[in-house]
Amino acid sequence: MHRLTFDGLQTRPGQVWGGVRLVPLVRDEPISSLRLHPNGFPDNDPFGGYEPRCCYAPHGLTAEWTDDGTAVPALGTALRMPAKTVRKSGRPKTKLERRTRVRFVPHQTALEAFLPLTFQVPTIAWREWSTRVFRRGLPRSEEPQYIGYDVEGLADALRIFEIHPGQCGVLVYIADALASAVVTPHPDDYRALHPTLVEDGFGELIWRYTHLYEDVPDFRVRLHESSIDTVADLRTTIRVAQREWTDFHEDAMAGGLLDAEYVFTGDYQMNQYTLRRFRPHFVPGRETHVGEAISDDNGRLAYLRTFRLSETQSRRGRLLRTLSDYDWNVEAAAASMGIAAPALVARVDAAGYGGLLRQDVLDHYRAMNSRFGT
Amino acid sequence: MELTADRTAAEDVLLFVNAAIASTGQGEFHSDADAQQWSMEFLHEYMLVNYRDLYAATLTLGVNDRNAAAIIMRLLQSGRDANQNQRVVEGRLITKALAELPTHRVYHLFTALRKARVNNRRTRAIMREWLVARPDPAFEAVKYRSAFLGAIRHAHMKVEDLPGEELDAFLFGRHAAGRFETPQFETWRRAHFDRRAVFELPYTVAEGFAAKHRITRAEFLEKIAPQLTRGERLRLQRSAARVGAIGVAADVADLSRMSLTRLAAYALALPVEELEQRRVELTDALRAAALRVAGLRAGTWGRVAAVLDDSYSASGSSEKRRRPLVVALAAHFLLQELAADYSPLWLSGDVDPLMARARGVTALGERILDGLEKRPDALVVVSDGWDNAPVGMAAEVLRVWEDRLDPEGKTAVAHLNPVFDAAGLQARRLAPTTPTIGIRDAEDLPELVEFARFATARTGIAELRAHIDSRVERWLTEEIPCTA
Numbered sequence A: 001m002h003r004l005t006f007d008g009l010q011t012r013p014g015q016v017w018g019g020v021r022l023v024p025l026v027r028d029e030p031i032s033s034l035r036l037h038p039n040g041f042p043d044n045d046p047f048g049g050y051e052p053r054c055c056y057a058p059h060g061l062t063a064e065w066t067d068d069g070t071a072v073p074a075l076g077t078a079l080r081m082p083a084k085t086v087r088k089s090g091r092p093k094t095k096l097e098r099r100t101r102v103r104f105v106p107h108q109t110a111l112e113a114f115l116p117l118t119f120q121v122p123t124i125a126w127r128e129w130s131t132r133v134f135r136r137g138l139p140r141s142e143e144p145q146y147i148g149y150d151v152e153g154l155a156d157a158l159r160i161f162e163i164h165p166g167q168c169g170v171l172v173y174i175a176d177a178l179a180s181a182v183v184t185p186h187p188d189d190y191r192a193l194h195p196t197l198v199e200d201g202f203g204e205l206i207w208r209y210t211h212l213y214e215d216v217p218d219f220r221v222r223l224h225e226s227s228i229d230t231v232a233d234l235r236t237t238i239r240v241a242q243r244e245w246t247d248f249h250e251d252a253m254a255g256g257l258l259d260a261e262y263v264f265t266g267d268y269q270m271n272q273y274t275l276r277r278f279r280p281h282f283v284p285g286r287e288t289h290v291g292e293a294i295s296d297d298n299g300r301l302a303y304l305r306t307f308r309l310s311e312t313q314s315r316r317g318r319l320l321r322t323l324s325d326y327d328w329n330v331e332a333a334a335a336s337m338g339i340a341a342p343a344l345v346a347r348v349d350a351a352g353y354g355g356l357l358r359q360d361v362l363d364h365y366r367a368m369n370s371r372f373g374t
Numbered sequence B: 001m002e003l004t005a006d007r008t009a010a011e012d013v014l015l016f017v018n019a020a021i022a023s024t025g026q027g028e029f030h031s032d033a034d035a036q037q038w039s040m041e042f043l044h045e046y047m048l049v050n051y052r053d054l055y056a057a058t059l060t061l062g063v064n065d066r067n068a069a070a071i072i073m074r075l076l077q078s079g080r081d082a083n084q085n086q087r088v089v090e091g092r093l094i095t096k097a098l099a100e101l102p103t104h105r106v107y108h109l110f111t112a113l114r115k116a117r118v119n120n121r122r123t124r125a126i127m128r129e130w131l132v133a134r135p136d137p138a139f140e141a142v143k144y145r146s147a148f149l150g151a152i153r154h155a156h157m158k159v160e161d162l163p164g165e166e167l168d169a170f171l172f173g174r175h176a177a178g179r180f181e182t183p184q185f186e187t188w189r190r191a192h193f194d195r196r197a198v199f200e201l202p203y204t205v206a207e208g209f210a211a212k213h214r215i216t217r218a219e220f221l222e223k224i225a226p227q228l229t230r231g232e233r234l235r236l237q238r239s240a241a242r243v244g245a246i247g248v249a250a251d252v253a254d255l256s257r258m259s260l261t262r263l264a265a266y267a268l269a270l271p272v273e274e275l276e277q278r279r280v281e282l283t284d285a286l287r288a289a290a291l292r293v294a295g296l297r298a299g300t301w302g303r304v305a306a307v308l309d310d311s312y313s314a315s316g317s318s319e320k321r322r323r324p325l326v327v328a329l330a331a332h333f334l335l336q337e338l339a340a341d342y343s344p345l346w347l348s349g350d351v352d353p354l355m356a357r358a359r360g361v362t363a364l365g366e367r368i369l370d371g372l373e374k375r376p377d378a379l380v381v382v383s384d385g386w387d388n389a390p391v392g393m394a395a396e397v398l399r400v401w402e403d404r405l406d407p408e409g410k411t412a413v414a415h416l417n418p419v420f421d422a423a424g425l426q427a428r429r430l431a432p433t434t435p436t437i438g439i440r441d442a443e444d445l446p447e448l449v450e451f452a453r454f455a456t457a458r459t460g461i462a463e464l465r466a467h468i469d470s471r472v473e474r475w476l477t478e479e480i481p482c483t484a
Helices: A107-114 A131-136 A154-161 A189-200 A202-214 A230-254 A311-325 A329-336 A341-356 A359-372 B004-022 B033-050 B054-063 B064-079 B082-099 B101-116 B121-132 B137-143 B145-154 B169-171 B183-191 B202-211 B216-225 B230-243 B246-250 B262-269 B272-277 B280-296 B323-338 B364-373 B393-405 B440-455 B461-477
Strands: A010-012 A015-017 A020-025 A032-037 A062-066 A099-103 A167-174 A175-185 A260-268 A273-280 A289-295 A301-308 B302-306 B341-346 B377-383 B412-417 B436-438
Touching: A010 A230, A015 A154, A015 A189, A020 A099, A020 A154, A032 A189, A032 A301, A131 A273, A131 A341, A154 A189, A167 A202, A175 A202, A175 A260, A230 B202, A230 B364, A230 B393, A260 B280, A273 A311, A311 A341, A311 B145, A329 A341, A341 A359, A359 B145, B004 B436, B004 B440, B033 B054, B033 B064, B054 B064, B054 B082, B054 B461, B064 B082, B064 B101, B064 B121, B064 B216, B082 B121, B082 B461, B101 B121, B101 B145, B101 B377, B121 B145, B137 B145, B137 B169, B137 B183, B137 B202, B137 B246, B145 B169, B145 B323, B183 B202, B183 B230, B202 B216, B216 B230, B216 B246, B262 B280, B262 B323, B262 B440, B280 B364, B302 B323, B302 B364, B323 B341, B323 B377, B323 B440, B341 B364, B364 B393, B377 B440, B412 B440, B440 B461
Parallel strands: B302 B341, B302 B377, B377 B412, B412 B436
Antiparallel strands: A010 A020, A015 A020, A020 A167, A032 A062, A062 A099, A167 A175, A175 A301, A260 A273, A273 A289, A289 A301
16 A cells, blocks of 8 residues: 555535635445544533543544444444443443444644654664664654644635535645545544544645635536537536546645555554554655555545645655665765765754754764855 | 616616615624625615615615615715705605614614714604604603604604603603603503512513512513513523423414414424424414415416525524525425425425425535426525535536527526625625525515516616616505504
8 A cells, every 4th residue: 555545435526715625525335333533522421431530531533443343333322431441430341342442642743743753763873863862762843833723714614614415524725735634434423523623733834825825716617518408418417527526636636645655654453444654755846745544454545634744844754764764874865865964964954853963963064064065 | 888887787786686685784604794794884885876766766675674774874864965856755765664664673773863963854854754653652662762762852853742641751851750640651660669560561671670670580581471572472482491481481382473484484493303293283384374475376386396405504694593494494385385386306305394404515506407307487496506516507507408408498597595695795696697686584585586587687777777666656655554
């Protein structure tokens, strides 16, 4: 698996509000043996199945699956985790019968996991790198993040968006740049998650686009009337027009997401489903999306959430990838990029990873750069 | 060149009429209240400056009460710009319109005139004329006390000119007056210190006194019940049940006297279980109300198909809850009575109109084609016009249908739009050749569909002016309903 596909998902006409275009994805048949919930706790549970004060629940999603393929009940009707996990619980131990669940890290936090954590820290102690790298790993990236409320027009666009029957996903375009894609296993899950999309994080690039660009145009249908003589002809033409949009969308608009090859890491097996994180190959000049996906054995996408990296982030990713490819050997990595070692170090420094190098080495390269120019 | 100007004028007038029928200055699904008010204000100003006589004449075209009041306000404000003839017609139109407006709207208007310091001779005369003709000034003096007082002062009236005793003492010197002879005034006086008197006052007045006497909400509602008007009773039922005033809550709404649109709104607001239990009763009531509206026209429309919008955007706003859906439901029952052979097409594909819920997309194109395929005599579309799956499909289907499949125009298509689009400054159109009319209450549907022939882009101003003039003529000669 090197690419993402929308198999089993159909694109429906997008809805535009200002600079935001939301393109719905409709599933042919919903997946019922894997379900997602906004969080583990229903708002008004009369039985208080799992007292929220006993534990800490970050704002993340919960995926729940059965290993024998039976349907997962919608949240609120299901038995919750075994009461035994709650300390001193007087309740009898609930029988979970082959049902399990996993909690995702909140979206805001997950982004940090997508990028630096996927790269190996150096295994060979080259003299250039400070000991901190080996002790602490890569530092957190301090990228500014913008939640959906900050993205102008997104909250309104989501509010007025009309959910299709059977809709299981959406692609969010800001100024016609793909900002994120969300796919859920079941239409009910999507309906429950739709309002939470505004709490997702977006990169600086997307936030900037909302200010730079004005309204995006509607794709208006155009039927060619010359060949239409009966109602059946008209219906055929309508169908053709709809297919045209679907093709155009998958080829042109979502091309940046679907055509690119990805590196899949971090497999987590949930019976027939596999959770994977993916990152792009950081080809210069192309869209870069990172995210996580759950797919079943047949490669059918059950869950997807992507995040578009800004140019700075993808530059940093490219740098990390090159370094880890060459086992953090500065000379070799610089040679592979066709630049000199001081220039590479300058880039590492500019990317905010200067602290990874030993201070004296860094000073040395800085001095070289300032003396000879880069 | 003249032709273009003509057409523009006709378009402007129609655009304004549509907007003035549909928009109430409240928030809609796609735009908030501020945007609606701003847009309407602009349209009013534009019409007043460019087509003053037509602007006044729109009072006859069934614009809603809020906009009727706004029109009157603007006309009175700018009397200086009108010539003698215009002034005469305007005066008669305003008098007639004021007589038809609900009482509280008129007092609101008078208060607004006072605040805007509009106090020309014509305004005073019109106010005086209206106030003198009131059938029960004592009641209104109690119910609208401050507005009534303000209006009398603003119109430079002598209280003695009004029918009714003791008004002078009630309004201007109650502390010196002692006991009143007029029972309404006396009740009001007693209500200041006597709890029992509170419950003999009109509901809105009694509410204030109830707070003063610290009467609990449940007790208040229980005891004020006989004084409630029908609208108030309906409005309070849900909240009465919450606070435990059984008397009001258990009082089953008198469905037979409710208007069609009100009834549809009532039905759609009920919880699903109750709706299921009272299905037969509600359906009968809706049918009866529709039949009352249809009157002699029942069954005369031939074969009719209706495309009714129950997409998510029909849920309206928190201010106009489900309004577009309500209009669609009411239109459904009305068309059922008007048509000889009727086929409803809800966008969601539902067949049970009473259970209509606003969700899903607006895929108008294919649904319109479903309707047209049956080749009815008339196709009525009730929708807010946000055709989004895909955008513009309805327009294309209608265009191709007219060009290729029905060039003789045997099927008349009319689009009724219950929503004013503030950003586009118009009630959104489906297609340029299809007439689009704003609609507020489904009861006006037959007149609006008749008016629809003017609402295509092909009408000139002369034709429209002739229609409006005849309308004005007819309206003014109609007898003013005797309210006394």
